[in-house]
Amino acid sequence: MSKEQLLAREERAFREYLDSVYSQFKPSALSYFEHNLETWRQLWRVLEMSDVVLLITDIRHPVLHFPPALYDYITKEMKKTLILVLNKIDLAPPSLVVAWRHYFQSLFPQVHIVCFTSYPQRPGEGRDPEAVFKKRRRRRKGGWGAAMGPMQLLRACEEITAGKVDLSSWRQKIERIAVAACSPQRGQYSDEEGEEAEEEAVLMEHHSDVAMEMGGSVQELYKDGVLTLGCVGFPNVGKSSLINGLVGRKVVSVSRTPGHTKYFQTYFLTPTVKMCDCPGLIFPSLVERQHQILAGIYPISQIQEPYTPVGYLAVRVPVQTLLKLKHPSAGEPGQQQEACWTAWDICEAWAEKRGYKTAMAARNDVYRAANSILRLAADGRLCLCVRPPGYGQQRAFWESHEETAEITALQAAQQLDAPTGSSGEGEEVSSSEPEDEGDRDADVEAEEDEDEDRDPATHKAKAKRPPPPRGNMFSVLGQHECL
Numbered sequence: 001m002s003k004e005q006l007l008a009r010e011e012r013a014f015r016e017y018l019d020s021v022y023s024q025f026k027p028s029a030l031s032y033f034e035h036n037l038e039t040w041r042q043l044w045r046v047l048e049m050s051d052v053v054l055l056i057t058d059i060r061h062p063v064l065h066f067p068p069a070l071y072d073y074i075t076k077e078m079k080k081t082l083i084l085v086l087n088k089i090d091l092a093p094p095s096l097v098v099a100w101r102h103y104f105q106s107l108f109p110q111v112h113i114v115c116f117t118s119y120p121q122r123p124g125e126g127r128d129p130e131a132v133f134k135k136r137r138r139r140r141k142g143g144w145g146a147a148m149g150p151m152q153l154l155r156a157c158e159e160i161t162a163g164k165v166d167l168s169s170w171r172q173k174i175e176r177i178a179v180a181a182c183s184p185q186r187g188q189y190s191d192e193e194g195e196e197a198e199e200e201a202v203l204m205e206h207h208s209d210v211a212m213e214m215g216g217s218v219q220e221l222y223k224d225g226v227l228t229l230g231c232v233g234f235p236n237v238g239k240s241s242l243i244n245g246l247v248g249r250k251v252v253s254v255s256r257t258p259g260h261t262k263y264f265q266t267y268f269l270t271p272t273v274k275m276c277d278c279p280g281l282i283f284p285s286l287v288e289r290q291h292q293i294l295a296g297i298y299p300i301s302q303i304q305e306p307y308t309p310v311g312y313l314a315v316r317v318p319v320q321t322l323l324k325l326k327h328p329s330a331g332e333p334g335q336q337q338e339a340c341w342t343a344w345d346i347c348e349a350w351a352e353k354r355g356y357k358t359a360m361a362a363r364n365d366v367y368r369a370a371n372s373i374l375r376l377a378a379d380g381r382l383c384l385c386v387r388p389p390g391y392g393q394q395r396a397f398w399e400s401h402e403e404t405a406e407i408t409a410l411q412a413a414q415q416l417d418a419p420t421g422s423s424g425e426g427e428e429v430s431s432s433e434p435e436d437e438g439d440r441d442a443d444v445e446a447e448e449d450e451d452e453d454r455d456p457a458t459h460k461a462k463a464k465r466p467p468p469p470r471g472n473m474f475s476v477l478g479q480h481e482c483l
Helices: 003-024 037-049 068-077 094-107 129-133 150-161 168-182 191-198 209-213 239-247 289-294 307-316 343-354 366-379 395-399 402-415 435-449
Strands: 052-058 081-087 112-115 204-206 227-233 265-270 273-277
Touching: 003 037, 037 227, 052 068, 052 150, 052 239, 068 081, 081 094, 081 150, 081 239, 094 112, 094 395, 094 402, 112 150, 150 168, 150 227, 150 239, 168 265, 227 239, 239 265, 239 273, 289 307, 289 366, 307 343, 307 366, 343 366
Parallel strands: 052 081, 052 227, 081 112, 227 273
Antiparallel strands: 204 265, 265 273
């Protein structure tokens, strides 16, 4: 099949797919999803090239990031192995991580599950609400080498390949990175000096239109004795950060803005292990648009009305308590009882607290404040998690589970190598300036200084119970709860 015939066939099939989706659901009922055929083609090429597919999900919203249709296509039609990576586990309690792992294993028995984070918590982090106000730019001791999960991923790949690929070089690389991360001399260098002095080169290939020349046939597994790992998933779930964590240093540009990776790229982790980083792709679902925004899938800079998502968050997380906000009407004459908070009140109080003012009238810039709160949620500083069905009734069981203790021990082991100092003054986390100003500046900072360390504001105060959800975005997964 020629390139032109393949492209025409894919375009026709994609149009039929969109027609079938819109014939079954009204556009207003569907969530925001990818309509760009070129992005879908990147996914297809990565799946064709890969021997093992890594589906990266955010532990805060794993059901949102796990399309069962993709699972069926990879495991049943392509006859390939899928590894589900529960990423950013530093943003969730260990018991919740274990509960989600068992939940997916029970529904999808063919999937291998690995827990991962490129940002292990420092001692004492993740429990102080004051951390909401701080923006940590200081890199972790050992840089990306402090990531937690590479060894677990290696073990899963060893089990899958069953000796057909020599992965000893990967194991040696992980051990070298771990030793370098713990080395006291590491802290004497800047990241640039350390990378030049200690890290070996990583062969990288960029793919654009050349990748379209591939045929539709699936290549042989482990060709030339090389294991190819394809990293796929929704935008902003940490695919590029995962590759940086596996390499041990920054080789992939990362950003908080969804859709930062445009074309898939390949990296030779070792001579026998190759990784493909696919652009983030959003599958159609029935999840509420507000949930998509809070999960970091929908670009916050493109939101015209950010107050509804703020209200959606405030119903489930006590935002006004965590941010220590003062109600705008507090102290007014005739105000006797405690005022009721609305989304507008929260945004106005946050604008007053942070000093966000409009340029002309010097009024509180509630639009900018609303965008700032949404970025806090997307970054994990205001942490909203979903829980598997029945987690509330079985919380004690999961907290005492032996795997919970294992994950807690792994996190503690990483914390021993982390610096204990604070990162200094708190500052504005992000702004909602137009795309060509605030967002672009934020992304440049993120690429130069690396993605900022997430510091989740885990709270113990009981939030107002949200109304029952209309149903899960994927019916096969059942209902979900909010944490």
